[in-house]
Amino acid sequence: MTAGTLTLAGREVPRLGYGTMRLTGPHIMGPPADRPEAVRVLRRAVELGVRVIDTAWYYGPYEANLVLAEALHPYADDLVIVTKLGGARRPDGSWYSALSAQELREGCEHDLRLLQLDAVPVAHLRWMPGAEIPFEDALGTMISLQDEGKIEHLGLSNVSQEQVELALTQTPIVTVSNAYSVLNRADEGLVERCEQAGIAYLPFFPLAASPVQSGAGVTGAGVVADVATRLQVSATQVALAWLLHRSPVMLPIPGTSSVAHLEDNLAAASLRLSPEDLAALDAA
Numbered sequence: 001m002t003a004g005t006l007t008l009a010g011r012e013v014p015r016l017g018y019g020t021m022r023l024t025g026p027h028i029m030g031p032p033a034d035r036p037e038a039v040r041v042l043r044r045a046v047e048l049g050v051r052v053i054d055t056a057w058y059y060g061p062y063e064a065n066l067v068l069a070e071a072l073h074p075y076a077d078d079l080v081i082v083t084k085l086g087g088a089r090r091p092d093g094s095w096y097s098a099l100s101a102q103e104l105r106e107g108c109e110h111d112l113r114l115l116q117l118d119a120v121p122v123a124h125l126r127w128m129p130g131a132e133i134p135f136e137d138a139l140g141t142m143i144s145l146q147d148e149g150k151i152e153h154l155g156l157s158n159v160s161q162e163q164v165e166l167a168l169t170q171t172p173i174v175t176v177s178n179a180y181s182v183l184n185r186a187d188e189g190l191v192e193r194c195e196q197a198g199i200a201y202l203p204f205f206p207l208a209a210s211p212v213q214s215g216a217g218v219t220g221a222g223v224v225a226d227v228a229t230r231l232q233v234s235a236t237q238v239a240l241a242w243l244l245h246r247s248p249v250m251l252p253i254p255g256t257s258s259v260a261h262l263e264d265n266l267a268a269a270s271l272r273l274s275p276e277d278l279a280a281l282d283a284a
């Protein structure tokens, strides 16, 4: 991959990663529809240079982590697995916040068991809006888990800039992972703050996907599709290349359940956008 690297969790990693959420069944519930293909996707990702894999015990639940371990355990020394704690699923697939000390600890134990790890390289505190637990308390539990050696490095997800500033007064933060894409710029200020602080920014929904339904939102989008047509590449490559151009701390983690889409997405690392293309996309 030719989009450069950054240092994350003590490893030098290419700036294009992979997210496991789309490996599960429909609505992020149940096992992969095509398990052998899910295993192939993960192995091909690593073969093509991916060294950051974002996951969560509650994708499936359990299923994404199980297939990740099946495909890649024992893990390469330079692979950075990034998990998240703070969410959980009801049997009907609905999501709820699991941010109490007990729930965060249980989530961490799920990750360690399912992924067959002694310590998670990076764990995000995944904030859930409306949670009754104070942010500082949940962060305190994450710091305790790190002190106990179960988490190597801490990140934050779905957080405001104020929460990032507060966390930085308590502990080093190596990643921020919020929704961000060429079609969703709500987090511009935090991207700049991460760049200034040298914190890796892992945008989720980098292809402007729907939270629960399959499909990359950027494929139907006007300017993105126009640039893609002109350059004779896919709209997803344009969306990912725009992210990679946006900041040196940007590390997108696009999700897919197919090797063909994975290969398409990773090709974005070598797509150079002209100043004119970037200006058009900036204005999208």
Ligand SMILES: NC(=O)c1ccc[n+]([C@@H]2O[C@H](COP(=O)([O-])OP(=O)(O)OC[C@H]3O[C@@H](n4cnc5c(N)ncnc54)[C@H](OP(=O)(O)O)[C@@H]3O)[C@@H](O)[C@H]2O)c1
Binding pocket: 018, 019, 020, 021, 022, 054, 055, 084, 126, 157, 158, 177, 178, 203, 204, 205, 206, 207, 208, 209, 210, 211, 213, 214, 215, 216, 217, 219, 234, 236, 253, 254, 255, 256, 257, 258, 260, 261, 262, 264, 265
């Ligand atoms: N921190 C958080 O709270 C949080 C929240 C959501 C997600 N995440 C992480 O972020 C990762 C990325 O988000 P995401 O996977 O939901 O969204 P995304 O990367 O924006 O898009 C994924 C969707 O686009 C489709 N797609 C992928 N590549 C494609 C291609 N080349 N051509 C056409 N369609 C393509 C996928 O379908 P196919 O399977 O058919 O390719 C899937 O439905 C997740 O996997 C997860 O690890 C984190």
